[in-house]
Amino acid sequence: MQFLIMSFYKDNRALQKRFYDTKKWKQLRKAYLIEHPICERCEAAGIVSVAEHVHHKIELTEENVNNPLITLNPENLEALCFDCHRKEHHNLSEVADDLFFDENGNLRKKVEANQGAIGF
Ligand SMILES: [Zn+2]
Numbered sequence: 001m002q003f004l005i006m007s008f009y010k011d012n013r014a015l016q017k018r019f020y021d022t023k024k025w026k027q028l029r030k031a032y033l034i035e036h037p038i039c040e041r042c043e044a045a046g047i048v049s050v051a052e053h054v055h056h057k058i059e060l061t062e063e064n065v066n067n068p069l070i071t072l073n074p075e076n077l078e079a080l081c082f083d084c085h086r087k088e089h090h091n092l093s094e095v096a097d098d099l100f101f102d103e104n105g106n107l108r109k110k111v112e113a114n115q116g117a118i119g120f
């Protein structure tokens with residue numbers, strides 16, 4: 001059972017990484033952050049924080065990753081600061097200690113980071 005869960009997450013992350021690497025996404029993300037420079041959740045609470053991540057409200061899965069109405073729809077996006085984004089994903093995962101967000105707001109394993117990316 002544990003193996004099945006692990007491989008599910010692995011597949012999801014692989015397809016998410018493929019998507020977050022696309023030019024279309026990088027352009028949209030940039031444009032979205034220019035339009036929404038302030039974290040939307042902090043703003044709603046009256047706090048001003050710089051948005052660093054563009055979060056998909058509906059998580060990308062095998063079923064929707066090819067659907068631009070999910071992946072590239074501004075309605076499904078949320079500009080978040082580092083803390084709000086971390087909290088959002090912490091709710092989804094209790095193993096957050098060995099996870100982090102890269103510069104694309106992508107959830108990644110620290111082990112993976114050591115193989116190339118800079119990490120925090
Ligand atoms: Zn925030």
Ligand SMILES: [Zn+2]
Nearest residue numbers: 054055056085
């Ligand atoms: Zn996110």
